[in-house]
Amino acid sequence: MKNILIGQSGGPTAVINSSLYGAVMKAYETDSAVRVYGMVNGMEGFLKGHYLDFASLKESEELEKLLHTPGAFLGSCRYKLPEDLTDPVYPEILERLDELQIGFVCYIGGNDSMDTVDKLSRYAAAVDSKIRFIGIPKTIDNDLVQTDHTPGYGSAARYVANTVKEIIYDAEVYDSKSVTIIEIMGRHAGWLTAAAVMAREENGNPCLIYLPEAAFDLERFLEDTQKALETTENLVICVSEGIRDQEGKFICEYDSQAGLDSFGHKMLAGSAKYLENYIREHLDVKVRSVELNVCQRCSASYMSYTDQQEAMMAGAFGAEAAFAGETGKMVTFQRVKEYEIRCRLKDVHEICNLEKTFPKEWITGNGNDIGQEFITYVRPLMKGGIQVPENENGISDFLRR
Amino acid sequence: MKNILIGQSGGPTAVINSSLYGAVMKAYETDSAVRVYGMVNGMEGFLKGHYLDFASLKESEELEKLLHTPGAFLGSCRYKLPEDLTDPVYPEILERLDELQIGFVCYIGGNDSMDTVDKLSRYAAAVDSKIRFIGIPKTIDNDLVQTDHTPGYGSAARYVANTVKEIIYDAEVYDSKSVTIIEIMGRHAGWLTAAAVMAREENGNPCLIYLPEAAFDLERFLEDTQKALETTENLVICVSEGIRDQEGKFICEYDSQAGLDSFGHKMLAGSAKYLENYIREHLDVKVRSVELNVCQRCSASYMSYTDQQEAMMAGAFGAEAAFAGETGKMVTFQRVKEYEIRCRLKDVHEICNLEKTFPKEWITGNGNDIGQEFITYVRPLMKGGIQVPENENGISDFLRR
Numbered sequence: 001m002k003n004i005l006i007g008q009s010g011g012p013t014a015v016i017n018s019s020l021y022g023a024v025m026k027a028y029e030t031d032s033a034v035r036v037y038g039m040v041n042g043m044e045g046f047l048k049g050h051y052l053d054f055a056s057l058k059e060s061e062e063l064e065k066l067l068h069t070p071g072a073f074l075g076s077c078r079y080k081l082p083e084d085l086t087d088p089v090y091p092e093i094l095e096r097l098d099e100l101q102i103g104f105v106c107y108i109g110g111n112d113s114m115d116t117v118d119k120l121s122r123y124a125a126a127v128d129s130k131i132r133f134i135g136i137p138k139t140i141d142n143d144l145v146q147t148d149h150t151p152g153y154g155s156a157a158r159y160v161a162n163t164v165k166e167i168i169y170d171a172e173v174y175d176s177k178s179v180t181i182i183e184i185m186g187r188h189a190g191w192l193t194a195a196a197v198m199a200r201e202e203n204g205n206p207c208l209i210y211l212p213e214a215a216f217d218l219e220r221f222l223e224d225t226q227k228a229l230e231t232t233e234n235l236v237i238c239v240s241e242g243i244r245d246q247e248g249k250f251i252c253e254y255d256s257q258a259g260l261d262s263f264g265h266k267m268l269a270g271s272a273k274y275l276e277n278y279i280r281e282h283l284d285v286k287v288r289s290v291e292l293n294v295c296q297r298c299s300a301s302y303m304s305y306t307d308q309q310e311a312m313m314a315g316a317f318g319a320e321a322a323f324a325g326e327t328g329k330m331v332t333f334q335r336v337k338e339y340e341i342r343c344r345l346k347d348v349h350e351i352c353n354l355e356k357t358f359p360k361e362w363i364t365g366n367g368n369d370i371g372q373e374f375i376t377y378v379r380p381l382m383k384g385g386i387q388v389p390e391n392e393n394g395i396s397d398f399l400r401r
Numbered sequence: 402m403k404n405i406l407i408g409q410s411g412g413p414t415a416v417i418n419s420s421l422y423g424a425v426m427k428a429y430e431t432d433s434a435v436r437v438y439g440m441v442n443g444m445e446g447f448l449k450g451h452y453l454d455f456a457s458l459k460e461s462e463e464l465e466k467l468l469h470t471p472g473a474f475l476g477s478c479r480y481k482l483p484e485d486l487t488d489p490v491y492p493e494i495l496e497r498l499d500e501l502q503i504g505f506v507c508y509i510g511g512n513d514s515m516d517t518v519d520k521l522s523r524y525a526a527a528v529d530s531k532i533r534f535i536g537i538p539k540t541i542d543n544d545l546v547q548t549d550h551t552p553g554y555g556s557a558a559r560y561v562a563n564t565v566k567e568i569i570y571d572a573e574v575y576d577s578k579s580v581t582i583i584e585i586m587g588r589h590a591g592w593l594t595a596a597a598v599m600a601r602e603e604n605g606n607p608c609l610i611y612l613p614e615a616a617f618d619l620e621r622f623l624e625d626t627q628k629a630l631e632t633t634e635n636l637v638i639c640v641s642e643g644i645r646d647q648e649g650k651f652i653c654e655y656d657s658q659a660g661l662d663s664f665g666h667k668m669l670a671g672s673a674k675y676l677e678n679y680i681r682e683h684l685d686v687k688v689r690s691v692e693l694n695v696c697q698r699c700s701a702s703y704m705s706y707t708d709q710q711e712a713m714m715a716g717a718f719g720a721e722a723a724f725a726g727e728t729g730k731m732v733t734f735q736r737v738k739e740y741e742i743r744c745r746l747k748d749v750h751e752i753c754n755l756e757k758t759f760p761k762e763w764i765t766g767n768g769n770d771i772g773q774e775f776i777t778y779v780r781p782l783m784k785g786g787i788q789v790p791e792n793e794n795g796i797s798d799f800l801r802r
Binding site: 012041042044050069070071074075076078079102122124160161162163165166167169170172173174175198199201202212229249258290291292293295296297298299300301375379382383384385386388390392394396398 | 412470477564573586600602693694695698699700702784791795796797
């Protein structure tokens with residue numbers, strides 16, 4: 001059997017390394033003599049000659065740590081191959097693959113990574129190469145088409161929902177009216193912000209949830225807030241970083257005419273910060289904003305067990321598909337009722353460069369809330385916690401390259 | 402036996418409710434006929450007649466959920482009693498306590514709360530009241546004197562160290578030089594920021610750590626950063642929100658002459674944001690800042706098992722001390738070698754309104770690093786994780802008032 005090369009590309013997720021683990025183990029399981037290589041820093045790094053062999057890691061039995069290590073063990077890149085398939089980079093890539101006797105390439109990533117899989121598989125077909133290219137999905141944004149959801153989303157959703165819940169408990173300790181505005185990742189798609197609805201308490205918190213898919217109106221926002229404050233003493237509001245108005249202008253860009261910092265840079269605030277100042281200007285109430293940070297995409301603390309297991313399955317299924325001779329396909333998830341997930345292959349050309357936004361009909365309450373359909377959809381993806389092993393200092397024991 | 406009243410005051414921590422649980426259970430254990438009351442929103446709420454009886458909660462066996470519920474189950478307040486003990490509020494409080502036949506008051510909180518315990522115990526002594534007042538410490542800042550550490554600090558330190566580690570993994574995925582500046586809570590004391598050293602990786606990250614206790618110099622910071630970038634590709638730097646210069650001016654106030662937002666408000670950035678802009682202005686490198694949010698004080702995800710158990714012990718010890726006739730004292734922790742903690746009582750008058758800052762001799766590396774003494778000190782406090790029970794949605798199952 002020819003060798004296999006696996007790469008990671010795009011932003012980190014909590015479980016991108018679980019997909020890597022799944023693919024690596026499937027390869028060794030299929031043929032114990034196969035060489036399993038990893039691109040270091042994706043296709044960009046591979047082109048510079050950066051790769052590793054998993055053999056010694058497999059020996060050391062440290063590989064299982066990948067299942068709880070966030071980030072991107074192999075390193076990542078943001079690199080787009082040229083549209084023109086006659087570009088010299090294509091024969092160069094094939095040459096490098098031949099040097100290592102690679103017959104199978106699995107690329108774990110989002111939209112742009114699927115574009116890479118698409119182009120390489122088309123180029124290989126055009127030059128009669130037998131090398132197989134398979135895409136394994138990954139993104140916290142959940143914005144890939146043709147799949148029920150993407151590995152990485154369930155853990156990010158679990159992080160967001162649980163963190164919003166903790167912030168609600170933090171916001172409610174004092175006996176005085178307040179507004180807390182939480183900003184959640186997602187420039188174009190509201191999937192991650194929508195997960196905040198899973199934190200809902202009896203008093204309605206988070207009472208208002210705004211996604212990029214519903215046009216945002218400042219005056220209506222003010223009315224919504226005033227009304228919610230009538231029944232909820234410590235109001236918690238969740239907004240996507242990408243909320244925009246009827247004309248498509250981002251709310252976080254409203255401030256672009258505003259002040260410069262001491263270095264003369266524009267002080268661009270996020271959408272939550274802008275809304276914090278807006279509420280302070282218009283209502284006599286204590287207000288603060290919280291921007292959930294990069295932990296949304298890299299925290300192991302709220303990794304979803306379901307997401308972890310599915311990510312591993314997607315990796316294994318992708319390697320298996322390549323060995324079976326498939327190419328130019330991405331692994332997708334099909335949902336079977338009462339929650340069971342089956343992997344399928346879909347033509348990567350129908351997936352790359354497309355974006356699956358949040359269904360408008362799942363947005364309720366005049367654009368400020370999320371309906372039951374989404375709750376039914378997302379609930380199983382978030383289920384189950386994992387216990388991250390810790391070292392002698394009480395610190396997560398991750399695997400480092 | 403007379404009844405007992407317990408209150409919570411000041412900012413939330415992950416384990417303030419564990420102390421509450423410890424005190425409540427100790428009371429029922431001591432005398433099953435005792436009535437255990439909780440002030441709702443601290444002394445301020447109690448003065449408005451807000452309190453609850455734990456009896457029905459105890460029946461429901463839901464009380465154990467307090468052990469993993471962050472925030473402040475009873476609600477909190479920021480309220481300072483007048484200095485003048487002849488103020489009419491003092492007899493009013495005693496009257497309200499008498500109405501409920503309270504003989505023992507435990508107040509869980511930080512500096513200001515100990516001030517409340519101090520004044521009430523002095524007033525009670527002056528008017529020959531037999532009511533006993535005991536303080537139970539709580540603060541993520543770890544800034545109370547006369548105690549080895551405070552309940553709440555261990556969990557916050559564990560959260561900070563593990564989150565910094567996750568951010569390091571996030572920062573290192575791309576193959577291009579970068580600087581990430583993380584801002585950590587602590588306006589006056591650097592204990593929490595120092596915990597970032599526990600996340601240290603082989604490449605040195607987080608390479609630079611700055612506390613309020615060492616004068617911060619912008620030019621030296623730039624030199625430190627340039628030097629660290631020579632050996633570490635993706636540099637992670639941790640700063641306390643309260644870093645200040647030789648003259649005592651906060652770095653986050655350097656921007657106060659800067660621009661106004663669209664509403665005419667000053668756009669005050671945090672210290673990390675200011676330093677991000679400073680680095681961008683002076684070095685040709687990708688730079689970003691991350692402000693760890695309120696989860697530092699309210700996340701259950703990285704609660705330290707050691708902290709949880711000690712908080713419970715402090716609560717139980719406090720109630721027991723009150724029953725034994727002690728008053729005007731705070732529960733403190735004394736460390737026995739190889740890590741074992743014993744509770745003691747100290748005069749609250751010697752504790753309230755004082756602040757224990759980070760020892761200057763534990764700051765190393767020309768003011769940009771933390772020494773081994775601190776690592777030895779903090780390691781046991783952070784040890785052990787807990788598994789937060791989840792509901793059918795995969796969401797933490799907390800206890801609500």
